[in-house]
Amino acid sequence: ALRAAVEAGDVPEAILDEKVRRILRLAERTGALGGGLRPRLSSVDPGGPARTVLTRGAVLLQNDGILPLAGTPDAPLRVALLGPGATRPRVQGGGSSEVFPVRVSTPAEALAAEPGIHLTVVDGTASDRVEPFEADELRAPDGTVGAVRARLFDGDGAVLSDERRETARVIWLGDLPDAARRLEIEFDVVPPHSGLLRLGIDVPAAGTLSIDGVPVAAADGGARVEGAHIAHTDPLGVAIDVVAGRAIRVRVSAEAPEDLPLRILDVRLGRAYAVDPASALEAAVAAAREADVAIVCVGTPAGGESEGHDRTDLTLPPEQDALVAAVLAAHPRTVVVVAAGAPVEMPWRHDAAAVLLTWFGGQELGAALADVLLGREEPGGRLPTTWPARLEDAPVSDVVPRDGILSYREGLNIGYRAWATADAAPAYPFGHGLGYTAWALGAVRVEEGRDRLFLVADLTNTGRRRGRHVLQVYLSRGESAVHRPPLWLAAFAAVEADAGVRSTVRIEIPPRAFAHWSPAAGAWTTEPGEFTVSLGFSADDVRWSGRVQPLVGASLGSIVTGAGA
Structure with a gap:
């Protein structure tokens, strides 16, 4: 069919030529054309995009002030780096997304190169898992x-x-x-x-x-x-x-x-x-006791997260949970670094001095992790999912088809929307994430534009260092003729500021955020009446709320009331 279209003049031959050039260009770059050509691999820049992606995406779930770590060449910090992720970190998920990096920066390599760190590395786990x-x-x-x-x-x-x-x-x-x-x-x-x-x-x-x-x-x-x-x-x-x-x-x-x-x-x-579990755990605990700070690197196992199968639970491997619990009992100044692509249970989280989520950090994981732990960079991520304390707490967990049918009884109430009406509190809510400084929300007002509504907020960095924060806008509506979730994310904005600086943040709430789909009209429609708009630091941390009444089919209306939470 393509040949006939080219011969008929319906498809220009030049388009085909360009597509062939792209295929040949890739073949030449990878050495597939033969003739002695070698693959050309770009050099890895440790300070490049791969490193930035992790620092911007890492989520600091909790921190009692232990992070960032402080050590100098004259007075190095004694650090016990423990867990399977110290030397063989999980840097990507399994299945069709898997690629083969030129190199992988491990936490052990990166921290060993820091002049202010005196490092001891012990795995501490033993498993018969292949x-x-x-x-x-x-x-x-x-x-x-x-x-x-x-x-x-x-x-x-x-x-x-x-x-x-x-x-x-x-x-x-x-x-x-x-x-x-x-x-x-x-x-x-x-x-x-x-x-x-x-x-x-x-x-x-x-x-x-x-x-x-x-x-x-x-x-x-x-x-x-x-x-x-x-x-x-x-x-x-x-x-x-x-x-x-x-x-x-x-x-x-x-x-x-x-x-x-x-x-x-x-x-x-x-x-x-074959490793003796008791001896492995004992060595890790001994190293932790001799250190100023213990860092335990854990995460989901290889093949644990893949598009080829569903997970049956949210637990980490039992030997990893046992390692974290034993180290926390031996040393309260313990930082737990978690590598996972989706929520996992952390039954020991209340005892940890800090918990840092790196996701699957990619080939620059070690170098970027050192940047975050030592405070050269601030963890800039916020949770895009809600993390339960236990799987049984999750409001939606029935995901198994029966007789070939999967019933989506939760409807629109998925993720953080369902948690808004759940009996149990999550371990960490949607939108949660900490930094290395503190923030205070000041005055909030509403500005109208053409078919647009803006929240304008004063946000002050009240800490001692430059930082990054994410303001989040949620909408809700109590009385509605339309089936709605209890709340939904409408907009957000990231803010960076030096210590002591007050920033004015202008966040656009587009008309579509207020709209619902009308099957009868075959279009997005806005229901008349008031909506509640909330501004906060996560789905569970609302700092200001008010009401708006968008004008149906026209520009959005003005604020009715507003109050700090």
Whole structure:
């Protein structure tokens, strides 16, 4: 159809040429055109956008004044950096969003480079959970670090493809060649620890696992569909003794039968190191007791958050909760850093001196975290979701279809809207986030523009340093002929100011914020009457409220009443 359109003159050939140029340009940049060309990778700027995104997005959930940390080269602060996220942080979610960064700045590396910090690093956790291999544990047979060799064969044993993959999960998602019958993955594992290493391999049907040329495990069985991939019912596994730094050769052969569901071939390889849980926890507690400050880095596990499956709970791994609780009992000056993409339960939060949410911080996580902890940057984020203390407190938790039907009984009352009428209080409300200074809301007034309403507020930085704050405007309506949520976010504005400076903030509330959809009219419609407008620092922290009466079909009306909360 495209060729016919070009030949008929309906689609200019120049448009096609430009699209082909873009494809060739990408191929040239990645070295895919051959001819000795090498991929061109831009240098990573530690002070660049990736670092700024984390500092602007990190949310300081609570702080008793311990942050920012203060240490000097002459009087360094003794810091115990604990938890699995200290050296192997979670920097991104799983599934199709996953990318492979050129490098990852870890909290341990970043804080060790700070002259005002004397650092002790201890993991403190032990788990038999099989985790994906880290890049520095892998070597392709040709010596390439952080890669494996993956070859596809047809039924006669002829090689269909021979690639290097930069992950120990090798997947073809619907584009597996029709002739493919077998996949072979080969790589070296360079273990960072001596002791017992357990390998876990998911294969789609029949498969074998060999270590240093010796077959050690085999499986033959049917495939199952699990989310967005195909996996064997019983993953292959083996436990072997390893020596730190001494490579072992691993080869995995997996069948790709012609009737493989959806023609998806998904082979996942992971490992677990045998560590005594009691000894690991004891070492972390001992390090915390010897320090001025303890920092515990925890978060959701690899694969815990992905588009391929739903979570069944909001808990962190139990060994991580146990670590935080033990460290808090040993040292009250403890900062907990949480890496997660969505709400998690934090049963220990009341005992922590500070809780900092970094989300999935990306490749500059360590450097940006050091910036925030040491006060070079202020955590600038605010929660875009409500975080419950317990899953059972959440007003909406029934999300399982029954008989193929998912009933959205909550209607418009999702997220913070539902929490406005819930019996339980959240751990942290929508819009919540602290900084390193203090703010005071002054006079608030309303200004009218053409078809627009503006709230104008005086906001003063009453602290001792420059900071950033987010003012939030919510609307509500008690008596209404239209079904409405109890409140809804209408507008917000971020403010930056030096210590002692008063800023005048002008926030636009667009007419659409007052409108509802009318199926009868087939248009957005504004209901006559008064709306309550609130200005605050979160959905649960309203500092001023008043009433407005927008004019239907015309410009918005003026303020009726207003009072500080």
